[in-house]
Amino acid sequence: MREDRLALTHVGEHQSDYLNAVTPPVFLNSLHIFEDMDGYLNNGKTGAYVYGRVANPTVHILEEKVAALEQGCTAVAFASGMAATSAAILAVCKAGSHIICMRDVYGPVKGILNGYFIPKMNMTVSYWDGRDLGELEGLICDETDMILLESPATFVFCAVDIRGVAKIAKEHGIRTYIDNTYCTPIYQKPLTMGIDIVMHTMSKYIGGHSDIIGGILAVKDEELGNVLKGNIRAWFGGIIGPMEAWLAIRGLRTLNLRVERHQQTAMAVAEFLESHPKVTRVFYSGLASHPQAELIGTQQTGHTGLLSFIVKGTAEQAKNLVDSLKVFEIGCSWGGFESLALCPLYAASGEELDFLGLGEEGRSMIRIHCGLEGADVLIEDLKQAFERI
Incomplete structure (x- = not known):
């Protein structure tokens, strides 16, 4: 699609902001300074950069591109795919939440559910084969807050009826998450099918050169995006480094x-x-x-x-x-x-x-x-x- 090609090559880039360089620079600074105290105090209203744990200009360019590719309003980049997945769960769930997780998701996702969220946060998890929507509905209870998906799934590449799951989830007020790393935003756009959170492990196709670790979430809900970026990522300090973000931008140039x-x-x-x-x-x-x-x-x-x-x-x-x-x-x-x-x-x-x-x-x-x-x-x-x- 024309929009995808433009997102890969131009979205988020403003050459006049960095001496008309055709490729944006790597902003390696940890700190941004202000001309006066009013500027510092009003940074929340102006969107000015303050500190590298919260936001970074190079990272922001990457986020703008992925948000456009996924047809979302916000993307939030993390230091790894697992950091992104964990942030999504923390943003949606609470102690005692029930999660429905597709059986064939990435192994470490099941690892953190079973090894951390269940024993440490008293959550419960039901595993689902990803095929039978009737079975999915049967697993939903009052405490169900999230459904975790991957399609096509690890090992046997079974597909999930994305629209069907999203419809059921919305009827019950449940948030949905999908790992879209395999298809990339070029071949599948889950946000347009009703999914709430889309995740990509950027060590895979987005990076494309086996030289970075990173993860990114894309959403259509601006409020959820603000929670992921302004609260969860800033508080836990999981932002991707600017060099890795720059390499991911480079990878996006040729993704399609x-x-x-x-x-x-x-x-x-x-x-x-x-x-x-x-x-x-x-x-x-x-x-x-x-x-x-x-x-x-x-x-x-x-x-x-x-x-x-x-x-x-x-x-x-x-x-x-x-x-x-x-x-x-x-x-x-x-x-x-x-x-x-x-x-x-x-x-x-x-x-x-x-x-x-x-x-x-x-x-x-x-x-x-x-x-x-x-x-x-x-x-x-x-x-x-x-x-x-």
């Missing part, structure tokens, strides 16, 4: 071009894997064989570079296949220029595998990120690795 190439490569690789005799199943939201292809077509306009597949064999054979790859490197993140492979559930407990609905075959799952090396290069690498098992 990169995700298109990631998608092209991943589609070719997924189709290759789907036809391979040593593969049992392929999980990729772009495949026509995806069981939720119809739903995905109503809320995503594209797909990116992450997918999983299950090797027809033992967990040890899957591990050996990963070790045999020469172009794919072994690493836990994704979304950068490089291709990565991992057996994410190789050492998982039986309880975790059952929780994810995969069973023992989940140990033979390989997750890959298709980088920018080209589909022909990656397919050849997979071919030679398959020949070794």
Whole structure:
């Protein structure tokens, strides 16, 4: 879309404010000074910058861009994706709140719910498979304040009916949150479908070069945005650093071009894997064989570079296949220029595998990120690795 391209390249930038430099500078200062006491005392009314823990000019440019991309009114940048997620929960919930969390969300999100919010803040959490809206409604109680989503979800890339969940939540006065890192704002805009808070881990596609850690939240509700920025982030001190914000701005310049190439490569690789005799199943939201292809077509306009597949064999054979790859490197993140492979559930407990609905075959799952090396290069690498098992 034209608006997206303009947001990536121009929104939030005012060259006349910094000597007409085509690229905005990195404001590394911790402090801003004032000409007189009246200016200092009125900074809340004028929106002037005061202290780096609260706001920073470079960070603000990044926030303006992401807010525009997500079609929200406000975006708030944090030092990591988990800092952003934690801030969203703190902004919405209180001691004793009930949260409904999609079963397949990012593992550390479940970790902080189970390890901190439940024991320390007396919250309760119900886990939901993300598919049955009737089951979702059945989990709602008087204390339910928030629903946490991710779509497509980690590992098996199942999709959530975003509009359906948002409708149910609004009927009950419940806030909704979604991790939109996989699709990026280029291929999915949850705020336009009724979601309250959208989160991106910026170490992935927004950064795009595997050189930053950061997270960002986007909202349509100005009051909620003020709570996230003026209260939660300022009080807890979770703002992203200006250098990381500048690198994220750099990453945004080419986001639409990169995700298109990631998608092209991943589609070719997924189709290759789907036809391979040593593969049992392929999980990729772009495949026509995806069981939720119809739903995905109503809320995503594209797909990116992450997918999983299950090797027809033992967990040890899957591990050996990963070790045999020469172009794919072994690493836990994704979304950068490089291709990565991992057996994410190789050492998982039986309880975790059952929780994810995969069973023992989940140990033979390989997750890959298709980088920018080209589909022909990656397919050849997979071919030679398959020949070794």
